[in-house]
Amino acid sequence: MAIKKAVVLAAGEGKRLRPLTYTRPKCMIQLAGKPILQHVLENLKSAGVCEAAVVVKYKKEAITDYFNANPIEGLKLTFIEQGEKYGTAAAFGYAESFATETFFGVAGDIITEASALKKLGEAAEGEVTAALHAVDDAREYGTAVVREGKIVSFEEKAERPKSNLANCSLYVFEPSIFRRLKHLKKSSRGEYEITDVLKGATAVQIEEYWLDMGLPWQLFSANEFLLSKLPPTSTDKVENTTIRGKLVMEKNVEVHDSVIEGNVYIGEGSYVGPHAYIRGTTSIGRKCGIGDSTTVKNSIIFDHVNAKHLTYIGDSIVGSNCNFGAATQIANFRFDAGHIHAVVNDVTIDTKRTKLGAIIGDNVKMGVLSAVMPGKMIGDGCWIDAGVVVKENVERRTHVVLHQAITKKKLEGESVH
Numbered sequence: 001m002a003i004k005k006a007v008v009l010a011a012g013e014g015k016r017l018r019p020l021t022y023t024r025p026k027c028m029i030q031l032a033g034k035p036i037l038q039h040v041l042e043n044l045k046s047a048g049v050c051e052a053a054v055v056v057k058y059k060k061e062a063i064t065d066y067f068n069a070n071p072i073e074g075l076k077l078t079f080i081e082q083g084e085k086y087g088t089a090a091a092f093g094y095a096e097s098f099a100t101e102t103f104f105g106v107a108g109d110i111i112t113e114a115s116a117l118k119k120l121g122e123a124a125e126g127e128v129t130a131a132l133h134a135v136d137d138a139r140e141y142g143t144a145v146v147r148e149g150k151i152v153s154f155e156e157k158a159e160r161p162k163s164n165l166a167n168c169s170l171y172v173f174e175p176s177i178f179r180r181l182k183h184l185k186k187s188s189r190g191e192y193e194i195t196d197v198l199k200g201a202t203a204v205q206i207e208e209y210w211l212d213m214g215l216p217w218q219l220f221s222a223n224e225f226l227l228s229k230l231p232p233t234s235t236d237k238v239e240n241t242t243i244r245g246k247l248v249m250e251k252n253v254e255v256h257d258s259v260i261e262g263n264v265y266i267g268e269g270s271y272v273g274p275h276a277y278i279r280g281t282t283s284i285g286r287k288c289g290i291g292d293s294t295t296v297k298n299s300i301i302f303d304h305v306n307a308k309h310l311t312y313i314g315d316s317i318v319g320s321n322c323n324f325g326a327a328t329q330i331a332n333f334r335f336d337a338g339h340i341h342a343v344v345n346d347v348t349i350d351t352k353r354t355k356l357g358a359i360i361g362d363n364v365k366m367g368v369l370s371a372v373m374p375g376k377m378i379g380d381g382c383w384i385d386a387g388v389v390v391k392e393n394v395e396r397r398t399h400v401v402l403h404q405a406i407t408k409k410k411l412e413g414e415s416v417h
Contacts, residue, residue: 006052041072053095054108088194092181092194099173216344278295291309295311323366326369340355376392
């Protein structure tokens, strides 16, 4: 079935991805040089979609301004603001006047492949068709029980799931769905849930890569997948640099006298060097400066970030417009080599990672010789003074100052000349 229209949900904040979402919607977090939402829209276009309605609300201007300035050729976008009703079903409902024919309904923060959408469209049958993906730990997802190709029941993050088939938040709907959406009742969360119309839906199990990102460290997996799909670019303008792996560069990038290992993306107008070491799967945004003897390992760096002197950034995510003073160190490994725990919305979570640095919001300034311990989060707009060791999360717009007790004593004996 050729599906030409799509409705994309991009109204949510993504509170568990703070501090990155204090200043942008979840779907505008950038991976491999683009916002997540752009990856979603480009996949829809590759699947045959010509028109997409993007449902916005939280910090909507971040979305509308970006795509007005960076249109996707061949894909006409319409922006619809979600009103006072909350939930995924309510969000789709606001697009009724747009979706007058069979349409894709997708979350704007899902990383997958265009082939998964094509498979979903080709298998669509009936009023609702839903994509499902087998997962290892179904407790983290909404899951469906399927019999004879139809969803017979659905449960949300059950302690003992009856199925390992996770809901992918990728659907095909017929316009008649809007009649059902108008009669839905609020869920226990006080929202109108699209999952309440999944019973009886056609089920399509996809095998392609799929990731629903709910926690900051899950962004590393998505970034790795997206970078693996990018072709390497010419390295003619790279000077005196060793490259072991794949380097993807945008225009006006300068790299000299450095070492690059792994899959690395460098955004437009950035420079790397001298003596920088970039390794692992790393994305560096636009107009960044990674300078003298700085190491960046397996990290996601947003736009306008400067780390110019003797800095170490490991397994970290760094928001836009951050500055690292000389010799700033982001620790990413525990002495006991155990799992790193992180506090997200006042809940301590085992990340199940042995390597995790910091999650840093926009507009953070780190003083010289400062350090951050593994798994810590620093809110946007913070100042971390020289010599501070950050051992706990820092709330946004906080100035952290180190107070020293200094004792002075005269030396006895003759002066040394």
